[in-house]
Amino acid sequence: MLHKGVTSTSVSYTTILHGLFQARRATATMKMFNEMLESGMAVSIEIYGVVLGGLCRNNCIDEAVVLLEKLIGMKVKFDIFIFNIMINAMFRVGRTEEAIELFATMSSYGLAPTVHTYSIMMTNLIKEELFEEADTLFSSMKRSDCATDSRLLNQIVRMFLSKGEIGKASNYLSKVDENNLTLEAPTISLLVSLFSREGPILLLNVNASYTRLLFSNVQACCICGFVNFTVLGEFCRINCTDEANQLLQKLFAMNVKFDIITSIL
Secondary structure (H helix, E strand, C coil), X not given: CCCCCCCXXXXXXXXXXXXXXXXXXHHHHHHHHHHHHHCCCCCCHHHHHHXXXXXXXXXXXXXXXXXXXXXXXXXXXXXXXXXXXXXXXXXXXXXXXXXXXXXXXXXXXXXXXXXHHHHHHHHHHHHCCCHHHHHHHHHHHHHCCCCCCHHHHHHHHHHHHHCCCHHHHHHHHHHHHHCCCCCCHHHHHHHHHHHHHHHHHHHHCCCHHHHHHHHCCHHHHCCCXXXXXXXXXXXXXXXXXXXXXXXXXXHHHCCCCCCHHHHCC
């Protein structure tokens, strides 16, 4: 279009560039993008976002970093979307330190991390077993008045459980409780699975918030009869008789079938 003098809108270019990247034609896309810049055409932040995102999705991270540095030198006004794209891409290719540094520079561009930004950072830090850094980041999130949400906390809990970090998972489960949020089905499923295999050990390593949250979702626990036995037995063994009675009453109300061992607990 540029060569033929055809007038086009920013929306048209955004659509074409996005389509070329989806077709894995990164070279052709960048050729068109560079022609746009050379022609003096005003490039919107949306187009920069499409190009940076497309480069990252096509594993052209080095090119994306070079472009980002060029845009910084041009004093382009960024939005949070671009930072989210770049931070996630850097983590994906193992450039952890650069991702952390880029996150730290956001305030200098007048940007504040959103809950999605924190989610990208925390999930990647946990994935790389940088647990202390993840905890510190969550604390800074609270101080910045960026409200957490159920999705983020559930994701953190599942990641810690998958890493075998029961104590840390328990800590974030308590935050779900403190914020009056709910456990998502995948989180409950993972907790029930762990109880089925390691119930007694698990109960000894988590706090009251964990058990309260899990058994407020008692329907999920009834997937496995062994879970009922394990939970009731452990509540009785650690003298949590009120919790045991509450669970028992819920199970009676749901017409759950008990075996003789469960009935004498």
